[in-house]
Amino acid sequence: MDGVRVDAVERIFRGRGRRGADVVALRGMELRAAPGEIVAVVGASGCGKSTLLELICGLQAPDAGTVAADPAVLMPQRDLLLPWASALDNAALALRVRGVAAAAARRRARPWFGRFGLGGFERARPAELSGGMRQRVAFVRTLLAGKPVLALDEPFAALDALTRQEMQSWLAHALIEEPRTVVLVTHDVEEAVVLADRVVVMSPRPGRAIAELDVELPRPRARTDAAVVGLRERALAALGAPA
Amino acid sequence: MRALGRIAEPPATLAAAGTQARRRRRRRSGALLGALGAVAILLVVVGAWELYADLSGIDPAILPAPHAVAKAAWLDRGLLWDNLVTTGGEVLLGILVAGTAGFVLPVVLHLSSPLRRSVYPLLVVSQVIPVVLIAPLLVTWLGFGIAPKLVVIGLVCFFPIVVTTLDALSRVDPELPKLMRTLDASRLRILRHVELPAALPGLFSGAKVAVTFAPIGAVFAEWVGSSSGVGHLVQQAIPQLLTARAYAAVLILSAFAIALFGLLTLAERLLVPWAHEPSRQGRNR
Numbered sequence: 001m002d003g004v005r006v007d008a009v010e011r012i013f014r015g016r017g018r019r020g021a022d023v024v025a026l027r028g029m030e031l032r033a034a035p036g037e038i039v040a041v042v043g044a045s046g047c048g049k050s051t052l053l054e055l056i057c058g059l060q061a062p063d064a065g066t067v068a069a070d071p072a073v074l075m076p077q078r079d080l081l082l083p084w085a086s087a088l089d090n091a092a093l094a095l096r097v098r099g100v101a102a103a104a105a106r107r108r109a110r111p112w113f114g115r116f117g118l119g120g121f122e123r124a125r126p127a128e129l130s131g132g133m134r135q136r137v138a139f140v141r142t143l144l145a146g147k148p149v150l151a152l153d154e155p156f157a158a159l160d161a162l163t164r165q166e167m168q169s170w171l172a173h174a175l176i177e178e179p180r181t182v183v184l185v186t187h188d189v190e191e192a193v194v195l196a197d198r199v200v201v202m203s204p205r206p207g208r209a210i211a212e213l214d215v216e217l218p219r220p221r222a223r224t225d226a227a228v229v230g231l232r233e234r235a236l237a238a239l240g241a242p243a
Numbered sequence: 244m245r246a247l248g249r250i251a252e253p254p255a256t257l258a259a260a261g262t263q264a265r266r267r268r269r270r271r272s273g274a275l276l277g278a279l280g281a282v283a284i285l286l287v288v289v290g291a292w293e294l295y296a297d298l299s300g301i302d303p304a305i306l307p308a309p310h311a312v313a314k315a316a317w318l319d320r321g322l323l324w325d326n327l328v329t330t331g332g333e334v335l336l337g338i339l340v341a342g343t344a345g346f347v348l349p350v351v352l353h354l355s356s357p358l359r360r361s362v363y364p365l366l367v368v369s370q371v372i373p374v375v376l377i378a379p380l381l382v383t384w385l386g387f388g389i390a391p392k393l394v395v396i397g398l399v400c401f402f403p404i405v406v407t408t409l410d411a412l413s414r415v416d417p418e419l420p421k422l423m424r425t426l427d428a429s430r431l432r433i434l435r436h437v438e439l440p441a442a443l444p445g446l447f448s449g450a451k452v453a454v455t456f457a458p459i460g461a462v463f464a465e466w467v468g469s470s471s472g473v474g475h476l477v478q479q480a481i482p483q484l485l486t487a488r489a490y491a492a493v494l495i496l497s498a499f500a501i502a503l504f505g506l507l508t509l510a511e512r513l514l515v516p517w518a519h520e521p522s523r524q525g526r527n528r
Contacts, residue, residue, distance in 0.1 A: 057425045074425040076418055083517040084440050097428035097436055125517060145426050 003181045004039075004056055004072070004149060006031035009065035010206075011051050025051040027206035029065070031183070035148065038175060038182040040192035042235060043202030049185040052207070053151040056183060070181065072149035077157050079138040081126040087137045088113065088122040094144040112140040116174065132163040132170075139174065149181045156191065165223075168194055172220055189235045193228050194221050201238040211238035307487035315487035316494060322476070323488075323495050329472040330465065331499055333389060334457045337396025338503075341453055344397065345404025346446050353412040353438065354430075363409075370402050375463065382468040392464040399460040404449030411445025412438060444518035447511040454503045458496050 009029040017023040025048035033039040043049050054060045057072045073094075081090045089096075091112065092105035100108070113119050116136050126134055135155060142150060155171075156164045168191055175182065175195075186192055192199045193215055201211040213235055217227050289309050295301070296308035303311055316323065348366075352359040374395055381391040415438055423433045458473075465474030473496045480489040511518070 054421075059421055059424060072425070074422060076422055078416075078418065080416060080419055080422050082437065082440070084443075084515070093436060094426045097423060097426050097432045099432075127517065141426075151425075 002070070003035045003037065004031060004033040004069040004183060005067070006052070006055070007066045007068075009052075009055065009062045009067060011048065011055065011060065012063050024206035026055075026062075026208065028208045029202075030209050031200060033149075033181050033183055035070070035181050036179050037198065038184065038196045040184045040186060040196035040199045041202060042186055042189050042192045042199060042239065043207060044204050044239065045187060047202045047204050048207030049187075049202065050153055053153050053183065053185055056149065057151050070149045071147040072151050072183075073142050073145040073147040075138060075142040075150060075152045075155055077154040079126070079134040081134055081137060083126055086123045086125060087118065087129060087133075090126065091137050091140040091144060094141045094146075109140065109144060112143070115177070116140060117170075130163070131159050132167050135159065135167060136170070139171070143178060143180075149183065152182060152184045154186050154188075155184075157187070164188075164191075169220060171195060176219065189232050189239070190223055190228075193231045193235065194223055199231070199235055201235055211235075213238075304484040304486050307490060311487045312490040312494065315485070316491035319488050319491060323473075323492060326471055326473050326476045326492070327495055327499060330458070330461050330474065330496060333392045333396060333461045333464070333472065334454075334499075334503070336389070337393050337460065338400055338450065338453055338457050340393055341397045341400035341457075342404060342446065342450055345401040345449060345453075346408055346442070348401075349405050349408040349412060349445075350434070350439070350442065352409065353442075354434070366402065366405060369398065372398075374398055374460065378464055378467045381464075387468045387470065391468070392461055395464040396457050396460040399456045400453035403452040403456070404446060407449035407452070408442050408445035411442045411448075415441045444511075444515045447507065447515060447518070451504060451507050451511075454500060454507060457503075458500045462496070 006029055009026055010024070011026040011029075013023040013025060015022060029048070029052065031039070031041070031052070041049055041052065051060065053074060055062055055067045056069050057074045058069075059074070081087075082093065085093070088106055088109055089102075092100075092102075092109040095105035095108060096102065110122065113122050116139070118133060118136055118140070121129060121133060126137070129137065139155070142152075156167045159167060172195055182196075184192070184195060189199075193213075196215055199213040199215060200209050201213070202208065203210045213231055215231055217225070217231075221228050223229075293309045296303070296306055296311075307315070348362075352362055377398075378391065378395050381394050385391040385394065419437055420433055423437060428436070461472070462474035462477070465472040466478055469475045473492050476492050477489045480486070480492065
């Protein structure tokens, strides 16, 4: 298999709308992500972006169409770190749940802490970490799942503006070091343009891809760069935002 | 590589640690003040009791003064200790039984919602049965040994543990099992790594409520039929007009229950420290 292929996918939630009406989350959704490609999916709230990721991760099945993807791991918007476990054990959780012994799992998780600016915080519990650090621990957990596809669901939406910008450049570097196939769902168009090779714009519900922008810019990208700003405006226009 | 390391945030974290330490200090001084207040109130009550018993001319067989109770506690220490060992053993064993059942049952109910829907109402029904009335029936059935005491203590203790443990389990973030599934976790591993640790604080809150009920259950079961124990001792002392001894027995059993509560609180701090620490999540969200 190669990357992610979403073809003519429809997903309907029966009777979940107002007065028991059906909610059509996705209709005629198309998405491709080649191996190693970073694809950002932008769209308004409720356009079925999270549903799309759960389909890619195999947590849901489409009602029509096909989803073919390499094994994918989900990184949700909230870090969902376990409050009782140390940062190291939280990262190692991805290995522990697959039956790796505690000591071996910690040994394999530890090197990532130094690489991702978490050195010295291995024993800290999540409550002692800042939002950005918690999100980095969650990212290490995601990488340790050892899957070729990362499904990132608005990973930085819960952070404050400054930390979010830091984390975006951090993720850009991290993905250069650890290339993966990435489907990044976000409502932040700038984040999409700064991070992705390609930006897919989704329509409001029922969600489908209505525009695609190639971001053929060198990395790292500055958000103030004229080309970045231009692409951002084009994506916003495709979303239907007033100029 | 260097860029990755540079955006570590030790200053923010240090500042947070400082705030936490300050908060902890403030909490500690508040606890000290509270303890002093409690002692003061207790002294006033005991003092009033002492004055009333000494000055009103009331018969000590009806209301002995605190000093008489203290004297009885000292003189009868051997007798009180022997009976406390009996009752204490019943209480400890009863809580152990109730704690095990009160933890295992909610976990099983949590795993199967049809089972939960059918068993939970029955649990509530088990609580409206007046224990006072079935204790004599239990003695008829199970005899004068420890068995009916354990059943009575179990009946009064296990429900609060079940409720708080179920509650803790239902508060597990519904997104977590989803995340765990994409990490390829089996149902059993999700239980082991997510749900069991999440349920532990519930077990402790329930057990803290349970230890305050357990001595009531034990004494009651002893009243119905036993040859030793604090309840038995009080029952013997009253008709012999050894009222001070009865009060001393009450005092000593209460002290035991308080000690048990304290031990549980300590164990809770050591074993589930995350359950009560202030979360910073709200601030970052």
